[in-house]
Amino acid sequence: MTGYFLKTLWVHVRHGKTLYLLTLAGVALGVATVLCIQIINRNALSAFVGSVRAVSGHADLMVVGRTPDLPESLYPRVLATPGVAAAWPLYRIDVSLTGRRDFFLEIAGVDFYAPLRLPLSAELFTGGHSLSAPLTTPGWVAVTPALAADMGWQVGDSLRVSSGSRAARLRIGALVDFQRFAPLATRKLAVMDIAQAQSLLGTPGRLQEIDVKLAAGVDPQAMSARLAARLGPAVQVLSPEQRRNEAAGLLAAFRLNLTALSLISLFVGVFLIYSSVQAALVRRRGEFGLLRSLGATTPQVVGIILAEVVGLGILGTAIGIPLGWWAAKQNVAVVSATLTNIYLLEEIERLRIPPLLYLLAVGIGVGGAFLGALLPALDISRRDTRALLAPFTLHEKTSRAAPHLALAAVLLSAAALGWFLLGGRALRWSGFVLGFVLLIVLPLLTPLFIRLFCARLPVHSLGFGYSLRNLSARLQTSAFALASLAVAVSMLIGITLLIGSFRATLQTWIDQTIRADVYVTSESWARAGGQAVLAPDILQRLTSFPGVAAAEPVRIARATVYPSGRRIGLTGLAVNLAARGGHIPLYRGESAEVVRRIAAGAVSVSEPLARKEHLAVGDSLAIYGPRGVVRLPIAGISYDYSSESGWALIHPATLERIYGPGPVNSVTLYLKPGIGTGATVDRLKAAFAGVPLVIRSNRQLRTEILEIFDQTFAITRILQFMALLIAICGISLTLIILARERVAELALYRCLGARRRQIFGVFLGEGIGLGLLGSLLGCMGGAGLAAILIFLINRAYFGWTIRPAWPGPEVLRELLLILLAAAVASIYPAVRASRTPATELSLER
């Protein structure tokens, strides 16, 4: 049988080139979509992990703070702990390259005399230099060779950086090639003496981390517990793996949702494969019937089919892997922006495909092809092969099964809803279950949907009505194409509704929150947050600037929630309610009361934080302070869309009480009536020229927030497009299959006097009909998916309230695009069908 298979394989491929190509496309696109997302997902943490490994890879344990930073006094206590062979302090700070607001260097301030592993270049040790240079040369810094090459820097060059409102001049003393130890470490990692880093750029006497090397034979877990007990609750002792997992937890929801969306593309691809395999079987039913009659066993025949399909799967995977890699490279910038803007992680600088992903790709491609072919292959194992595979018999069977399939859909929906209402809703992943059920229900409904809409249409010509009737006459084929299109359109519409609703909600929130006239931060603030300090004199000048009526200085700190360990932000702000129009956007609580209570020591937590930590007004927010757990009464819950990890609004005095005096990181300015914002911004920029400040008007800040929002969803848009592309391939494939099945019918039309363009029109109408029906069904599915995304998945994983909105113009545009794509996909099959000669009916060819 192997010989037969090999001999006939090329013949079948040659005779069904388009079918095979479209199937290949489906497999390749499905694999590429999933792989693209997985490559990005896997590499999302790579730069962060690489950077940690580059500097701390040598360490067995890392001591980090549950408070914004650590006091230097902890360092000798760590050193003195039995079992610690060595320890070294680290001061990490992000600084901005002067004049390049969006370009950050990650400075690691290290003790050059600690047993660190720093791959420094030879320049440090030549020309009379020594290891004392980093300590004695003001602003001495070592940068990576990759960055130096990018920026055209050489050893000896100077660069100006800023940290908060402070500017500093650094001098490149050496190159440090971290990629030798951690190939994926960011090229923007730079090293300088810890004392210089603290004094020039940060805060003397404070650390971010103490790395620990254990003595031989010491159990890391036991030592971790010993250090934690010795150092107190304000610190955390982590292994490098735990550190990585913490960061992974930050991205968990983001990555999970991307993965789920990419799997929808795969789901659609499997439909495509099913359709093409089914078509091949229908075309070759005589061949298989003959093989069976000549004594080929069922497993042999099924084996031929599956071998062919697995071959397609392998080929499709081979195409899909480089395609997925290319797609990942094209989209890495978009995802990186989200990582840096929203999650404050390093951007993805380099992509790597872990070996496991190759296996995953093969599993998806070959497995998906196998899955799509399994049912048709098993179908052929029935005894009466020819009768079973006579095309119209199958269509009739599907037509008879349509009500039963629809009933199954109704029952499945009812069961899922029942499960949800009776307890399933308490489970975080209930939204995914309902989403999955929706994706199963839609295909089950398509046969009946087609019948209801198309079977009894009145027909008076070979027009659009006739085309729709033809779809209902061939349910076995048309239903699968429609199902895959409906699923893809559901995803398209569902996500469009989600994004549209989210954007509208965000817009409302912006209108209610961004009330000040001018917002002043520093260039490094976006990355450095609480470490980006506005100097007191700068603050003084800003608040007393002509035209300024009121100012809200803001102090930011990072905190850790007890006992969950969740990292959150604290915004220390004395809310000027009058300047804000007497209102702050609250999910729970009343503005004036909340502000009053905050001034008295309470907090307002963000909605995501409240949901994830199950907090309500009247509860307490427990965070780790330097001297133990601090419990802060919750006065209100605020809407917030700036971060999914959560933050709390706290009075500066309360913040000072917990963490001691601290600097201001940003300030918002309210102008006097009649003072123009634009002119004031210009005057501020002129007055503070040379100071690394970022001064934005209210309008500019709103625009930037929406730009970040749009960027965050860019990758999702690409997934929508991929799924739709696969589904449109399905329309083309289906129409080609229909043209093959209906050769006699098309020849009959020609005999009866139908012109070629009429037959072209019939097929074009069938394609547009599929597009129309798919859009209709997809809109219904999309509305359901949007509801699941907005009310279940988003709330469970991100914690935001999104008010449903209907982005009408955008949805309409997408639907028109779908119809246009369906029409375009129909052209080639329609042309082929129109070329069917009338002589196909002749017996004597």
Place this chain on the structure above:
Amino acid sequence: MNPAICALEFQSVSKIYPQPGRNGRFALPDGRYALRDVSFAVPQGATVAVVGRSGSGKSTLLNLAGGIDLPSSGRVLLDGEDLALPGDRRRTLLRREKIGFVFQFFHLLPHLSVADNVALPEWIAGRGTANVRRRIAGLLERVGLADRLADPVQKLSGGEMQRVAICRALLRQPRLLLADEPTGSLDDENGRLVMDLLLELAREEGSTLLFVTHSRELSRLADEIWQLQSGRLERP
């Protein structure tokens, strides 16, 4: 024969099916063409039976007569118009207006009802009007299927299906009816009934009927019997 009253005329028509790699010619088992130098003229309203063995060229003759295929040489005239000259569009319209087909295997569309199958030619012409529906009902009544209008065609017997096909062929009152083994899929009794009906309706509608059969008995029902042998036409 006066061309003005001839529904169909063949003038020295030959048809060769080229076989790749053999000088472009396909040779039948005994080395002759599918049709060789065939000439005839069928007067309007006549009934002609063409008989011959399998492979003698009968279906080829019907294809050429219906404008579905073109001769390799010679001329095929339908109502005096050379079918090779006008191009595919004109030929298609001629077929639509002037020719009706009845096939051995009926070629009804299983997803359409009996009435819809009959209506198909008018749908193709873009004229599904009330008048047409009346004509369809009348034709189906004429063939004894008046109560089966809405039935799916799969529920019909073979003889009933062929009767529907005859109604479809006659719907637009064609000048020429071409029937390719119209009783080939039916038993003797049904075949006879269908043939009688076909002949009767053709006469009533004033259509010229050219039918192919391998049954000598049925061929005797025609006005003339022609024999095709190895692509050559023999007339009495």
